Amino acid sequence: MLSVRDLSFSYTRHGEELFDGLTHEFTPGKVTAVTGPSGRGKSTLLYVLGLMLTPSRGEVILDHDRVSHASDTSRSRVRAARIGFVFQDAALDPSRVVLDSVIEPALYAGWSARRARRRGRELLEEMGVAARADHKPGEISGGQAQRVAVCRALVTDPAVVLADEPTGNLDRGNAEGVLAALTRATDHGRDGEAKGRTVIIATHDPFVLEHADEVLAL
Amino acid sequence: MRFASLLREGLSTAWANKVPTALVALLVAIMCATTLATVGRTAAAEQQVADRLDAAGSRLLVVTDTRNGELIGPAVVQQTRALSVTERAVGVQIPVDVVNKVIGAGGTRVPAWTVDGDLSEVLTLTAGRWPGPGEALVSAQAQQTLGLDDPVGAVQLASTTQVGDFSVVGAFEPREPFGQYAAGLVVAAAPDAISDSLYVVVTDSSVASAAQSAVIGLVAPPEFDSISIQSPVALAELQAEVAADLGTFGRTLLLGVLGAGALLVAIVVLADVLVRRKDLGRRRALGATRGAIVAMVIARTLLPALLGAGIGVGAGLWAADRFAAIPPWQFTTGTAILAVLAAVASAVLPALYAATRDPVRVLRTP
Numbered sequence: 001m002l003s004v005r006d007l008s009f010s011y012t013r014h015g016e017e018l019f020d021g022l023t024h025e026f027t028p029g030k031v032t033a034v035t036g037p038s039g040r041g042k043s044t045l046l047y048v049l050g051l052m053l054t055p056s057r058g059e060v061i062l063d064h065d066r067v068s069h070a071s072d073t074s075r076s077r078v079r080a081a082r083i084g085f086v087f088q089d090a091a092l093d094p095s096r097v098v099l100d101s102v103i104e105p106a107l108y109a110g111w112s113a114r115r116a117r118r119r120g121r122e123l124l125e126e127m128g129v130a131a132r133a134d135h136k137p138g139e140i141s142g143g144q145a146q147r148v149a150v151c152r153a154l155v156t157d158p159a160v161v162l163a164d165e166p167t168g169n170l171d172r173g174n175a176e177g178v179l180a181a182l183t184r185a186t187d188h189g190r191d192g193e194a195k196g197r198t199v200i201i202a203t204h205d206p207f208v209l210e211h212a213d214e215v216l217a218l
Numbered sequence: 219m220r221f222a223s224l225l226r227e228g229l230s231t232a233w234a235n236k237v238p239t240a241l242v243a244l245l246v247a248i249m250c251a252t253t254l255a256t257v258g259r260t261a262a263a264e265q266q267v268a269d270r271l272d273a274a275g276s277r278l279l280v281v282t283d284t285r286n287g288e289l290i291g292p293a294v295v296q297q298t299r300a301l302s303v304t305e306r307a308v309g310v311q312i313p314v315d316v317v318n319k320v321i322g323a324g325g326t327r328v329p330a331w332t333v334d335g336d337l338s339e340v341l342t343l344t345a346g347r348w349p350g351p352g353e354a355l356v357s358a359q360a361q362q363t364l365g366l367d368d369p370v371g372a373v374q375l376a377s378t379t380q381v382g383d384f385s386v387v388g389a390f391e392p393r394e395p396f397g398q399y400a401a402g403l404v405v406a407a408a409p410d411a412i413s414d415s416l417y418v419v420v421t422d423s424s425v426a427s428a429a430q431s432a433v434i435g436l437v438a439p440p441e442f443d444s445i446s447i448q449s450p451v452a453l454a455e456l457q458a459e460v461a462a463d464l465g466t467f468g469r470t471l472l473l474g475v476l477g478a479g480a481l482l483v484a485i486v487v488l489a490d491v492l493v494r495r496k497d498l499g500r501r502r503a504l505g506a507t508r509g510a511i512v513a514m515v516i517a518r519t520l521l522p523a524l525l526g527a528g529i530g531v532g533a534g535l536w537a538a539d540r541f542a543a544i545p546p547w548q549f550t551t552g553t554a555i556l557a558v559l560a561a562v563a564s565a566v567l568p569a570l571y572a573a574t575r576d577p578v579r580v581l582r583t584p
Contacts, residue, residue, distance in 0.1 A: 047578045050503070052502075052503060052577055052578050053578055072507070072508060073507045073508070073509070076502070076505050076506065076507040076508070076510075077505065077507065079503070079504070079505040080504065080505020080506070081505070083505075085503055085504060087500075087503075087581065091496075091500050091581070093234075093497060093500070095230075095231075095234030095235070096230060096234065100230070104501070104504050105504045105505050107219055107220070107223045107227070108219055108501070108504060108505035108506045108507070108510060109505060110219060110220060111220075112220065112222075112223075113220075113222070113223055113226065152504070
């Protein structure tokens, strides 16, 4: 369960406060779309939830742990093992093959390479891009790259998946494929947990908003 | 992150970014090769000086009884041999000329040294038997000069005022530092023979001064000018100074080469880190700790550095061999290790810089 309590964030000490004391619980097993006008902090909220930014006020709570103010090393470990990220531009390593990109978080989480590769191939199979496992990102389409990014976000079987404008650079067909993949990700109970996985998408894409289970407007 | 995964990531990153990898390997190779070809030569010279310092010739102390005061008797020779700083000691009389007794006074003259002490300390027996008192061994050169078919026979004094002869019972080769005996014969002294000079080979050049004092104490000259001393002390000190100067020069040069090389490696690694800031930011976002980022940057520097060290050592030894100055293996190994350590140490600051970048700022930079 991911929640925020009295959350505010500012990039500078006396700068504009974002979120204005936001308190919210994200429902496990649901896709939550975070939306709002540009500059209201949709992506910033994802980075705060993903423990890459520390809130200026309030806290992020993950499975009853107040993770937002933990040490940098602890937050990195939480990020590797319990939070998956999907970036707008997929952000795959251009010099490595797709499978290597997929298993990155698992390696940071301390998995063996063999175990990570096995899990990575399973996910690529599920997402329909297994045939591209040994291709470099430059050799696959944008839609395939984004589905690979979803695989990477899921490889450690995290409690939460955060996606920042995942369909922003895609045509409708590919956007549908990626959204379907993210929606399917909520169904998988994490480690047998019945409630499923929390998926949060920062977006202003009406198509995504239309298909999200919940919408958080900033 | 597991160590094996870390090494694999370092190797993959090094392979994927071939230009900085090649530059790091090249710089480390140049560091090693330059060090071995320059400092290595100095080290080899230092080693040669040390070897010469250790050679018996540099450890020879000669005390000569200048007034024929019967100062160097058998007891003094034995006591000198017993000193802890003494490796070998013999008493030697002034050489006399001898000729082949069969030919007589008209024969070719060769020198004969009468030696008091263990003859095995000055020569190696190559034929015949060890001589008794008054018997002689002949060198191959002297045997030929005297016209002896075998190292057996007799020689007589060439002097017109003295009469005497010696049986030749075998042949010898002189040991260092008694190489001059190759020109003649060595005669075993009578048990009560008085020597004119005392030849002492000390155990180490560093004890030459102490040995000199001890031997003078045993010889006990009544007057300061009753003896003359040919001492290795000054030579030992000079050689030690030369070795020290060479060592200082070598260390300064080594530090210069390693320092300059490490600086260049640091620039290459920093440039690589700056070019790959998006890649490193992505890794941080995906859960790599700062420690893992530092370790990955160091591992990606270490692997080409090891390769470069191997290449550099090979090239440096080849160059040193061209100058016939192969440095000692300890120096070669130490150079390779130092070059790799310098490269790794120079990667630490760029690695820390990479690890402390804000991943959000990096990822959001278009």
